Amino acid sequence: MTAHAPVPLTRPTPDALAAVVAGLAERFGTRLSTAEALRAQHASTLTWAPSQPPDAVVFPHTTEEVQTIVRLCAEHRVPVIPFGTGSSLEGHVNAPLGGISVDLSGMNRILAVHTEDLDCVVEAGLTRKALNLSLRDQGLFFPIDPGADASFGGMASTRASGTNAVRYGTMRDAVLGLTAVLPGGEIVRTGSRARKSAAGYDLTRLLVGAEGTLGIITELSLRLSGIPEATAAGHCSFPSVKAACDATILTIQSGLPVARIELLDAVQVRASNAYSKLALPETPLLLVEFHGTEASVREQAERFGEIAAGEGGGAFAWATEAEARTRLWQARHDAYWAALGLRPGARAVATDVCVPISRLADCVAETQRDIVASGLLAPIVGHVGDGNFHAQLLVDPEDTAEVARATGFIDRLVARALAMEGTCTGEHGVGQKKMRFLEAEHGADALAAMRALKRALDPLGIMNPGKMLAA
Amino acid sequence: MTAHAPVPLTRPTPDALAAVVAGLAERFGTRLSTAEALRAQHASTLTWAPSQPPDAVVFPHTTEEVQTIVRLCAEHRVPVIPFGTGSSLEGHVNAPLGGISVDLSGMNRILAVHTEDLDCVVEAGLTRKALNLSLRDQGLFFPIDPGADASFGGMASTRASGTNAVRYGTMRDAVLGLTAVLPGGEIVRTGSRARKSAAGYDLTRLLVGAEGTLGIITELSLRLSGIPEATAAGHCSFPSVKAACDATILTIQSGLPVARIELLDAVQVRASNAYSKLALPETPLLLVEFHGTEASVREQAERFGEIAAGEGGGAFAWATEAEARTRLWQARHDAYWAALGLRPGARAVATDVCVPISRLADCVAETQRDIVASGLLAPIVGHVGDGNFHAQLLVDPEDTAEVARATGFIDRLVARALAMEGTCTGEHGVGQKKMRFLEAEHGADALAAMRALKRALDPLGIMNPGKMLAA
Known part of the structure; x- marks a missing residue:
């Protein structure tokens, strides 16, 4: 095989697959399963996509067991698909070529918490809520919060973020280092516990966001934050998406260290009113949160109120008490389920884009017009401090014309x-679902460079094939 | 050549070199030079290292001209060494195998400033001070400040940081995207102007910190920050390095959003007193700065004063007026030159390490003992909020025994x-100077993965050879 040969994309032969399944059964016993129901649970399930189950599911407990699995699969050229909680939205855990789903949910230990350094070391199958529950008594928290209670391996692999990213950054920023099993079976430890380093290529950042196509993350060192002394949160209704976005832009520009600033469009507010028993005006809404000292959150909240009023926002109602804050944030986190309630029986197709914040108002407004013109139903929510928003399409997967419109x-x-x-x-x-856009986004030469990196680390093409660079 | 052949490391043949020089002379005219004095200026000069000048220096003005240079060098297998301002400290711009130094100082334009999005696009030869001078009237600044007035291409390539990194991050965080010429001559544009993305491998972060071994950065999109409404800065003396480090740890842990927190050890304070005409107590010193509103910087400064007092620090003298703040920070930025004054005629060998902050006090204290036991003179300064510190060894390069001790x-x-x-x-x-430590830091398998990435993008080994992964 020359250096420029395409990454092979073929199903394993029945013999190869049988050899791997037999080898895994011997080593993992009942932690290897080919049961149909379990395989179906390990295909893409949360949002609507064709279900492509793996041929078998294996549950390792250690990095060395992951190494054993990868080596066996490499020997027989059988695909390996890492699996956390299955909450990915773009078909990441599907197995279009079959192969072995490596379910890391059994690797869910907290290996160390270094309170003095504000970091911890966790196994990749641990979920964010489990970590935060454990950290609470130590006055620490992990701020990155995608909607789902995802695993850290999955969050790192998809470069996840969430509502706190505007202040605390994304998984790109939060991962100090990690342990991974490369496609050849090598165990590598990247990064260190130092908060910065200039020593060599940034393998950590290469594996974060690689979606399991360059290896399986098994452990992570994560930056933590101190639970803020005081938190102020509130909400403000706006006459238009443009007014809400303009208030967001001014907030960011003025240097207000806002911790969360979330947009719900009128359709989403209507859905959330119904689902979460709220009585918000059914116009665009910003949910905002500030972290700091008692004095500083008060100052921040007052400043935001002035900015919002200047953009035509209604009264900014805010509070520092936990009970008053929690209800609205719970509604925000339930936005996905609330949206499903708008059209019972429909399936959700969640999609997101991100633009420079100066373009956010235009992008959201044009998108809303497109939704209407396309005859689609799709509430919009956004982490607007980052310029990031989601449209949640509610579609009938049996209606091929509607699917085509979506x-x-x-x-x-x-x-x-x-x-x-x-x-x-x-x-x-x-x-699987955004592959077709990568060339338009990055250009042919940058995409070719990514493919060269993939070939360099995974010459057999066994790691999560059919995703990301496969199109 | 197979995928696993070592990256070749040989001097170009005289014929190859002559062909490249002739080709460049034809295209670049007087912007190509083989003058000895100019070549010597393009070897490592700032700190002491053997001088290894390139065979010629060329001054491109556009990305396409850089592409022309790289293609010609690739055709003849002649080394290419990117050059910004020559302020690197570890021999990055030396040409151990000869070749062509690509001096980007003529590419120093600000291509765009997007005030609404707090970002800008600059050419790689622009320096940080020039950018900040231009931004000042717009209320924006670029916070990353290595000691030298370095170029952005160089700062990105070495993953530079500086005194503000504890609050604003490093070049890893500040670069939203970049344009680079890859070793094969392809022009790639990585990242976007969106503040986050989950679309594909993180080529931006792979090129940031690659020290010119994977391509030449020609343009960068950079995150900017608003000039804070108020700044408070001050200094506090401590009885020991441990006390100063413990105050730093508590400051970080308590969530105080300190903008700068810098340690000078007693030797450095002595040097700075002499050089900058100060009268500070010659004991360990912290210089601290806070950014925010008038009310919040006051609150932060008062809290820091309490923390410092609790660790045995002296009075925390702070001010918000620019004049009162500037003198000490100028002294901090002049620390390198002040240290040279401790031993006239000596050359400086600057080195840095970074540890988890919980280990900082131990690491600095042990290092101070080692300096004394080794009979060396080496003041220590540190960006201690990051756990990062520098020892500046003052050595006589003619004294081989002393060089060996260093x-x-x-x-x-x-x-x-x-x-x-x-x-x-x-x-x-x-x-060149930290290559021998990479295997101990990363392990053989991670280093092998880095080498595989290097081979994938630079199969001919022409990009800045003899650095980073060459050992």
Whole structure:
């Protein structure tokens, strides 16, 4: 095979697959399963996508067991698909060529918490809520919060973020280092516990966001934050998406260290009113949160109130008490389920883009017009401090014409974001469903460079094939 | 050549070199030079290292001209060494195999400033001070400040940071995207102007910190920050390095959003008193700065004063007026020159490591003992909020015994940092002088993965050879 040969993309032979399954059964016993129901649970399930189950699922408990699995699969050229909690939105865990799903949920230990250094070391199958529950008594928390209670391996692999990213950054920033099993079976430890380093290529950042195509992350060192002394949160209604976005831009520009600033469009507010038993005006809404000392959150909240009023926002109602704050944030986190309630029986197709914040108002407004013109139903929510927003398409997967309209809408949404110097996904990742946009976003030469990196680390093409660079 | 052949490391043949020089002379005219004095200026000059000048220096004005240079060098297998301002500290710009130094100082334009998005696009030869001078009227600044007035291409390539990194991050965080010429001559544009993305491998972060071994950065999109409404700065003397480090740890842990927190050890204070005409107590000193509103910087400064007092620090003298603040920070930025004054005629060998902050006090204290025991003179300054510190060895390069003692000291310093889960360099980079530590830091398998990435993008080994992964 020459250095420029394409990464092979073929199903394993029945013999190869049988050899791997037999080898895994011998080593893992009942932790290896080919049961149909379990395999179906390890295909893409949360949002609507064709279900492509793996041939078998294995549950390792250690990095060395992951190494054993990868080596066996490499020997027989059988695909390996890492699996955390299955909450990915773009088909990342599907197995289009079959192969072995490596379910890391059994690797869910907290290996160390270094309170003095504000970091911890966890196994990749641990979920963010489990970590935060454990950290609470130590006055620390991990701020990155995608909607789902995802695993850290999955969050790192998709470069996840969430509502706190505007202040605390994304998984790109939060991962100090990691342990991974490369496609050849080598165990590497990247990064260190130092908060910065200039020593060599940034393998950590290469594996973060690689969606399991360059290896399986098994452990992570994560930056933590101190639970803020005081938190103020509130909400403010706006006459238009443009007014809400302009208030967001001014907030960011003025240097207010806002911890969260979330947009719900009128359709989403209507859905959340119904689902979460709220009585918010059904116009665009910003949910905002500030972290700091008692004095500083008060100052921040007052300043935001002035900015919002200047953009035509209604009264900014805010509070520092936990009970008053929690209800609205719970509604925000339930936005996905609330949206499903708008059209019972429909399936959700969640998609996201991210643009420079100066273009956000235009991008959201044009997208809303496109939704209406396309005859689609799709509430919009956004981490607008980052310029990132989501459209949650509610579709009937049996209606091929509607599915085609939804696909056309996503094509236009991405084209719109790219024309505004944005990206085809701010936090969901590429998976299967955004592959077709990568060349338009990065250009042919940058995509070729990515493929060269993939070939360099995975010459057999066994790691999560059919995703990201496969199109 | 197979995928696993070593990257070739040989001098170009005289014929190859002559062909490249002739080709460049034809295209670049007087912007190509082989003058000895100019070549010597393009070898490592700032700190002491053997001088290894390139065979010629060329001054491109556009990305396309850089592409022309790289293609010609690739055709003849002649080394290419990117050059910004020559302020690197670890021999990055030396030409151990000869070749062509590509001096980007003529590419120093600001291509765009997007005030609404807090970002800008600049050419790689622009320096940080020139950018900040231009931004000042717009209320914006670029916070990353290595000691030198370095170029952005160089700062990105060495993953530079500086005094503000504790609050604003490093070049890893500040670069939104970049344009680079890859070793094959392809022009790639990585990233976007969106503040986050989950679309594909992180080529931006792969090129940031690659020290010119994977391509030449020609343009960068950079995150900017608003000039804070108020700034408070002050200084506090401590009875010991441990007390100063403990105050730093508590400051970080308590969530105080300190903008700068810098340690000078007693030797450095003595040097700075003499050089900058100060009268500070010659004991360990912290210089601290806070950014925010008038009310918040006052609150932060008062809290820091309480923390410092609790660790045995002296009175915390602080001010918000620019004049009162500037003098001490100027002294901090002049620390390198002040240290040289401790031993006239000596050359400086600057080195840095970074450890988890919980280990900082131990690491600095052990290092001070080692300096004394080794009979060396080496003041210590540190960006201690990051756990990063520098020892500036003052050596007589003619004294081979002293040079050997300095080398042994650096070996032990790095071993100490690695034993504390730190890194062999926090911000200076690897260059020629830290290559020997990479395997100890990353392990053989991770280093092999880095070499595989290098081979994938630079199969001919022409980009800045003899650096980083060459050992």
